Amino acid sequence: MKVVIAGFGTVGQGVAEVIGMRRELFQKGFRQKVTIVGAFDSSSLVKNPRGLDPEVLVARKAGTGRVGKRPLDGGAEEFIEEYDFDTLIETTPTNIVDAEPGLTYIRTALNAGKNVVTSNKGPLALKFRELTSTAAKNKVQLRYEASVGGAMPVINLSRELLRGEQIYSLRGILNGTCNFILNRMKDEGLPFEQALREAQEMGIAERDPTYDIDGVDSACKLAILANAIFGRDVTYNDVMRTGIRSITEDAISLASEQHMVVRLIGEINDKRVEVSPRMVPVGHPLAIGGTLNIVQLITDLAGDITVAGRGAGRKETASAVLSDLLALMNEGRGKRR
């Protein structure tokens, strides 16, 4: 399978490294090679039809800040359309305003008959139906396990292993940063601002934490899950959303006296698609601490199924991308037909 990596930030580099690390698995398990034949970031492009060395790409990015030597010059669309490869691995950052540039990259690849594996929430949270229809129309696959919960395999679990189940509802913690902050507020009695600063110092929260603490990141993921698992036609804008920035240490303390913790919970059921802080009894699976993500699926035959995992990180997100690449190879989609 010949792949091109779009976006060469933390996730893109992690994907390149993992492709290098799993050469033997591709060969032994599928009698195939996964070859990176191109990669581009916001300013540069590199390509070689015979393959590029993942280690060299990562080293060049680390050394120069660019993945390629030649400038991209706005030619990404043309490159995706005309260059010979099988699968676009799209890892550009999430943009929830207009989903660009990832949306254009994904659209272009699908229309050019190329599979897409993406970790980017924006295009899916805003244009899920359009993109899945485009993939179906062009008889290619769009896979997006890495877009929700990093290494936590909730989408493929629901759509493939739990295919025979009727899934009534879903609820979970989809943002590790908020979970860390709420947990520190409870454990140390910290005010919100101090817990946030601590998270920023530890590199858990971004310098601009809005996406996390206002529930934007969780709402994007919930919109994707509502479409992918429940067949709803919703966008990020349809998700009811309340963040955690107004929560006080007094509120956390009152809940704690009643053996409850406060968590930012995403919930999909027949009444709502909502992200909001909720009180969770101590000992409940969703009372989980740290930065883990966790999702509970309520099903008719299997009952409650809970899955947890690291929601972000270079290797963790790359692991989810890898699972999608393997699924493509497993279905004989490694090479374009």
Added chain:
Amino acid sequence: MKVNVDLRLKDIPGQLVAALEPISKYDGNIRGVVHHHDDRVGGRITVNVIFEVRSEQSLDKILSTWKEGEVDIAKIDAFFETYPIQYLLVGSITSKELESITKGLEAMENVASIEIRYTGTANSSSRAALVTGKASKKETLTTLESFFKQRADKHNYMLIRGLD
């Protein structure tokens, strides 16, 4: 409502079926039946039956049918199922607002118990109030959610619900 009853039945075929039939007839849901063959009183054996009924009226009809059929009831316990009420309010919550919430909840049907704990001073913009209690009907939870949501929207404070 969950009902736990000990019936004393003649040890002859058909007695148990006849005793259980009114439960199904009045929309009850049988959860368990245990024979106590070693517990014989006056030639009758004790059978413990646990079942659920939707209302007291249904239970009354079942008890009347048993009475008419001369089914001997040795012991009966009925437990009402309750549903937890859990709301955490954060923000500018005045004493007047807490009073209004209390009055509103007291006036609401099927709110079995209620307790409000709060922190901070009345004029604080970051007061927290925790409302806990029990409702005797599941439908009341929907009414409660609208009640709290409307108040939170109107008075501009944050509402944190418990898990359903």
